[in-house]
Amino acid sequence: MAMSRSEISGLYAITPDITDTGRLCQMVEQTLAGGVGCLQYRNKSADAPLRLVQSSALLPLCQRYQVPLIINDYLELACQIGADGLHVGQDDSTLPAIKDRLAPHKLIGVSCYSQLARAVEAEKAGASYVAFGAFFPSATKPNAVRAAVSLISEAKSVLSVPVVAIGGIDLNNAASLVARGCDAIAVSQALFGAEDIEFAAKCFSRLF
Ligand SMILES: Cc1ncc(COP(=O)(O)OP(=O)(O)O)c(N)n1
Ligand SMILES: Cc1nc(C(=O)O)sc1CCOP(=O)(O)O
Numbered sequence: 001m002a003m004s005r006s007e008i009s010g011l012y013a014i015t016p017d018i019t020d021t022g023r024l025c026q027m028v029e030q031t032l033a034g035g036v037g038c039l040q041y042r043n044k045s046a047d048a049p050l051r052l053v054q055s056s057a058l059l060p061l062c063q064r065y066q067v068p069l070i071i072n073d074y075l076e077l078a079c080q081i082g083a084d085g086l087h088v089g090q091d092d093s094t095l096p097a098i099k100d101r102l103a104p105h106k107l108i109g110v111s112c113y114s115q116l117a118r119a120v121e122a123e124k125a126g127a128s129y130v131a132f133g134a135f136f137p138s139a140t141k142p143n144a145v146r147a148a149v150s151l152i153s154e155a156k157s158v159l160s161v162p163v164v165a166i167g168g169i170d171l172n173n174a175a176s177l178v179a180r181g182c183d184a185i186a187v188s189q190a191l192f193g194a195e196d197i198e199f200a201a202k203c204f205s206r207l208f
């Protein structure tokens, strides 16, 4: 089995809270066919058994397209299924704890909100990429802290790890973030809520 990509770049798809695993896999396969560069399994309403079933179903799909599967929040789930990495925020596992459990080649992403200093610390502590946001109002995460688009250029001038932008990103505003130099855009609703998911993924991917 060929290795998936090791760097985060281009379109970074974030799964919506969908209970029907078959439907979720169908939608994810459309994003993969459309050129997504990375997939994150994020479900804030599923219980542990459903998270295990759904993430286990997504892994072979991602492997077939050589796209890394990142698990949001749950370190033990990422270890259990052999995911390609983990994404954590301020209330999740710390980097030292993650480094103790995940194999060295696994990807570790860190939410940095609007805080450049947090990203500098995360890079020093061994993060594979950092994410800033929310750059625009997000129905998926309405209470997200807001970040100014100028933060992307500032972050790119001081960080060496890939910079991911997130929050309310759609096909009307994504170019403004890519123009600032972000390495990837993390999208949920504007991708999975599209009438033609594969075409939407192609449109986002063509921005890079
Ligand atoms: C790429 C990326 N960036 C941010 C998040 C946010 O994660 P979430 O668990 O919703 O919130 P925090 O724990 O970061 O506060 C993400 N999932 N992916
Ligand atoms: C999961 C998440 N984290 C955010 C942050 O700012 O840390 S915003 C967000 C929601 C992303 O979904 P959508 O593309 O539908 O807005």
Ligand SMILES: [Mg+2]
Pocket (backbone or CB within 6 Å): 072, 073, 087, 088, 089, 090, 092
């Ligand atoms: Mg989290």
